[in-house]
Amino acid sequence: MKVVINQPGCVGHARCHNVAPALYPLDDNGYIASSGFNVPKGQEGLALRGARACPERVIEVRDAPAETRPMAPEAG
Ligand code: F3S
Numbered sequence: 001m002k003v004v005i006n007q008p009g010c011v012g013h014a015r016c017h018n019v020a021p022a023l024y025p026l027d028d029n030g031y032i033a034s035s036g037f038n039v040p041k042g043q044e045g046l047a048l049r050g051a052r053a054c055p056e057r058v059i060e061v062r063d064a065p066a067e068t069r070p071m072a073p074e075a076g
Pocket residue numbers: 009010011012013014015016017030031032053054055056057058059
């Protein structure tokens with residue numbers, strides 16, 4: 001699972017950081033200091049919660065495992 005962050009779109013809400021400080025570090029001005037990362041095993045839920053916490057929706061999650069997706073459609 002991967003997180004891609006549209007860094008220039010960050011306006012410094014810091015909600016991502018409040019949810020998951022280690023995954024979403026802020027720079028000295030309070031903006032997101034990362035443009036993306038591969039999510040460490042076991043941190044998927046946390047990464048997803050941090051991404052959803054951003055009101056600007058600048059944090060995109062790719063290849064989320066099925067169990068962390070809200071209301072994933074049943075296969076078949
Ligand atoms: Fe920026 Fe959104 Fe986090 S605006 S600091 S990416 S909550």
